[in-house]
Amino acid sequence: MSASELPASPLIQALERILADWQAKAPTVAQSLQPGLTRDQIETQLQALPFRVPEEVYQFYQWRNGSEDSYNSTHQVEFMxxxxxxxxxxxIxxxxxxxxxxxxxxxxxENExxxxxxxxxxxxxxxxQGDVESKAIAPVFDFLYRLD
Known part of the structure; x- marks a missing residue:
């Protein structure tokens, strides 16, 4: 699904602004993004999870399905x-x-x-953070697991 076919949510609008900036200033980053998935493809893959993800995760993966797993010395494929x-x-x-x-x-x-x-x-x-019920949005957290 192309971004133009997605609802104009605040998330998609922000991602499209970021993409436009990358296309102008960091084309390698923009080119590393893989095409988005359909909602059915996303739903099928997410069935394996023991919780529901927010609607924004569906929008995120309909917009683009991650970046290619390639790395170069200029760090040009990093989203952030x-x-x-x-x-x-x-x-997953x-x-x-x-x-x-x-x-x-x-x-x-288990619920943590x-x-x-x-x-x-x-x-x-x-x-x-996922939940037993699907929500529209959820906060994003920085997660580091330390083996202490």
Whole structure:
């Protein structure tokens, strides 16, 4: 689905402004973004999760499905300094890793493992919190799991 076919939500409007800036100033970043997915494709992949993600996650992945997993010395494929936008498939795989690490901590409860990653840099993530019910929006958090 092209961005022009998406509803003009504040998220999509902001992402389109960022994309226009990249096309002018950092074309490698703009070119690294993969085409968006259909809502059905997103829903099918998200069925594996034990929680619902906010509507904005659907919009995000309809807009673009992450950036290519390529790296160069100029850091030109980074969505934000140090962070790469994960494809939906990568995000689901990273979620499974985060969840497993959290569950190894005896103080973490099952309902505290709903952190869904959108951007990654090594073991650092920007995550959004899922919930049992779908919401329109949710805050994004900086997540770093430390093995202390």
């Amino acid at each position: 300094p140090g962070y790469r936008m994960l494809s939906l498939e990568e995000a 795989a990273e979620y499974a890793i985060i969840r497993q690490l959290l569950l190894e901590d005896e103080e973490v409860k 493992t709903c952190w869904f990653p959108l951007f990654a840099e090594g073991g650092n993530y920007y995550v959004i």
